[in-house]
Amino acid sequence: MKRFLFTSLIVCVLCSVVSCGDEDVTSYMPTWKGFQVTPEMAIKGDTLKVVAVQEQIGHLIYQAKYDWTLAYTFENSKGIGQDTTVTFTSSVCYDAQPQDPEMKFAVPQNILSSIEVNFVGTYSYSAQGTRTTDGSIYSDYAGSLRQSQSSTLFGKSTGRVTVKVQGL
Numbered sequence: 571m572k573r574f575l576f577t578s579l580i581v582c583v584l585c586s587v588v589s590c591g592d593e594d595v596t597s598y599m600p601t602w603k604g605f606q607v608t609p610e611m612a613i614k615g616d617t618l619k620v621v622a623v624q625e626q627i628g629h630l631i632y633q634a635k636y637d638w639t640l641a642y643t644f645e646n647s648k649g650i651g652q653d654t655t656v657t658f659t660s661s662v663c664y665d666a667q668p669q670d671p672e673m674k675f676a677v678p679q680n681i682l683s684s685i686e687v688n689f690v691g692t693y694s695y696s697a698q699g700t701r702t703t704d705g706s707i708y709s710d711y712a713g714s715l716r717q718s719q720s721s722t723l724f725g726k727s728t729g730r731v732t733v734k735v736q737g738l
Contacts, residue, residue, distance in 0.1 A: 595630070595697045596630070596697060596698060596699065597629060597693075597695030597696055597699040597725075598628055598629050598630075598699060598725070599628045599631075599699075599725035599726075600625070600626060600627050600628040600668075600691075600693075600727070601624065601626045602622065602623065602625055602715035602727065602729070603625045603715075604623060604712060604713055604714060604729075604731075605621065605622055605623065605689075605712045605713040605731040606620070606621040607619070607620050607621075607712050607713075607731060607733055608620075610712070611733070611734050611735070611736045612681075612685060612733050612736065613677060613735075613736050614678070614681060614735065614736070614737065615676075615677060616676075616677055617674050617677070618675045618676075618677050618685070619672060619673070619674050619675075620673050620675075620731065620733070621670050621672040622636075622671045622672070622689055622691065622715060622727075622729060623670050624668075624670050627668040628668065628693060628725070630695060630696040630697040631664035631665055631694065631695055631696060631725075632663060632694055632695070633661060633662070633663060633664060633693070633694040634661065634662050634691060634692070634693050635660070635661045635691070635692045635694075636659065636662075636673075636689070636691050637658075637659050637689070637690040637691075638657065638659075638687065638689055639655060639656070639657050639688040640655065640657075640675060640685055640686065640688075641653070641688075642681055642683050642684065642685045642686065643681070643682045643683040644680045645680040645682055646680075651683075656675070658673050658675075664693060665696065671689070671691060673687075677735065681735055681738075683735070683738065684732050684734050684735060684738070685732070685733040685735065686730070686732050687730065687732070688729070688730050689715070689727075689729040689730070690726065690727070690728050691726065691728075692725075692726050693724060693725040693726070693727075694723070694724050695722075695725070698722055699721060699722045699724070713729055713732070714729060714730065715727055715728070716728050716729060
């Protein structure tokens with residue numbers, strides 16, 4: 571009986587070691603295609619939608635924070651052009667919601683310039699990440715996205731796209 575229990579224990583240990591070795595426990599960031607802008611040319615008074623399109627989703631990421639910054643010029647109440655910046659921030663549990671990050675913005679009627687959209691995605695890893703700083707730029711769509719920084723604990727991507735406004 572002792573020999574059977576000892577043999578069973580050895581088999582269980584070997585099986586668990588083999589199965590753990592096959593599991594991918596490395597965190598990594600998503601890779602990118604670029605931005606998808608709808609409509610391609612913003613229309614005053616309508617909603618602009620910008621999506622950061624992933625080529626491949628990330629792996630073992632417990633939190634993603636997305637910061638969007640929009641810069642443009644509008645005509646203020648005195649009829650003078652005034653520069654402004656609008657920011658949007660969202661956070662998700664990435665592994666549960668790996669969808670492409672998106673932002674919607676109501677284009678003002680009194681806008682006087684194109685809209686400069688900047689994106690920063692910060693990813694907090696659940697496991698050990700790979701260290702890379704290759705700075706690859708992705709731009710199959712509008713604008714460009716860059717995997718700018720990745721360490722053993724987090725990753726960061728940045729991107730920018732300029733959206734023209736119809737009638738300007």
